Amino acid sequence: MSLVLFNDLTRKKEKFIPIKEGHVSFYSCGPTVYDYFHVGNARPFIVFDVLRRWLEHSGYKVTFVQNFTDIDDKMIHRAHKENITVKELAEKFISEYNKDAEALGIRKPDVSPRATEHIPEIINTIEKIIANGHAYVSEGDVYFDIQSWPKYGSLCKQNLEDLEAGARVDPTEKKKDPLDFALWKAEKPGEPSWESPWGKGRPGWHIECSAMSSKYLGENIDIHSGGVDLMFPHHENEAAQSEAASNNGKPFVNYWLHNGFLLIDSEKMSKSLGNFLTARAAIEKYPPLALRFFMLSAHYRSPINFTPEGLEQAAAGVMRLRNCKIDLDFASHTRKNNKSDFDINKFESELNELDKKFAEAMDDDFNTAAAMGILFDVVYLINTSLKEHEFLPEEFFESSLKALNTYDEILGVIGSDDSESENDDESKEIEKLISERTEARKNKNFARSDEIRNLLKARGIVLEDTPQGTKWKREL
């Protein structure tokens, strides 16, 4: 089976065929860096990170571009409020974004363009749209001319009439049609501005994605993703702008993908409801990988309900996966024996069978929920083998570890445990304390033994005594 994706352009699953064989051009709308990003936004960052990893695992060379919106009304208001420049605000929250993204195991994009660093490209794109007859200048503003674009509404599946009916006409605006949207906004006092053929001003929000995606990925790209709330008007507008600028009759994007909403305790997250939660606040409360696990445990297009119970279950899930890896590592030092009667051929064929199922799930519109279920089947198979056999051959450890590492490269939900890194200074110190404790127990000095256990516990290290020796792991 090869990869199929649910394409919002056609509202059906389609076989994925890239424009350039073996390559994938992939654009994802990034954050507006006026604040920490919220858990709702963490969802597209995480799920599309997994799609990117899966494409790479499947052998594609992926160019992944995700922008930073570093100029818009929200940026300007917040900078005024904090009494800093828009640039200083952007620097701060780009750096905070990077910290949270790293904690959540979200890989860095190949290119992370910032709107303010692409003003010439944005102006150039607007000039093309005007030259092709799809935008007009009005008192220093530039607007996209909706009436010149019959395809408008083809992504969100609404016709122009219905969209017009919902649009409010503001008599103070300088546009011809209420649906016309700004490509360029004339300078207002106290706002950052740049020189342009239409006078000083700044770009509208939608145009930056059109300008930056074509710069780094070309005029026609394979995949464009984002949250479902971006489908209209942001993505509809991006498509209109890009196609009006390229004027080559080809679609801007071949596969549009949107993730579903994230609810908090069954309600839509909003500042007015007081249930607004940043990813930073969530990962201070729960292990970051638990948040990642939680997002991947549902299909990306389904709504997902963020609850404390859901996050606790996810944390337990990460722990179960990680424990399997720790147990495997520990057993590989103490229970490896090639004379074992373990049926390695049967084990490997079961592992292969699960691997096939995993690939089928991921190829089916990257169904991470199903793929995670299969990862747990793999863990069950490994745990059962460890439980039922005192000694196991070298191939068992190699194949098991390889399987876990491969799935983790794709899903990123197991993570590493420090007890595996033998060279780490802290690990050495922990090992030293454990030997001291073993010695104390041998000498029946239980006071010292308990003291060491408590000392380690205070540092988040949990000990488990087994017939083969003492295992340790870090609490999540």
Ligand SMILES: [Zn+2]
């Ligand atoms: Zn965008």
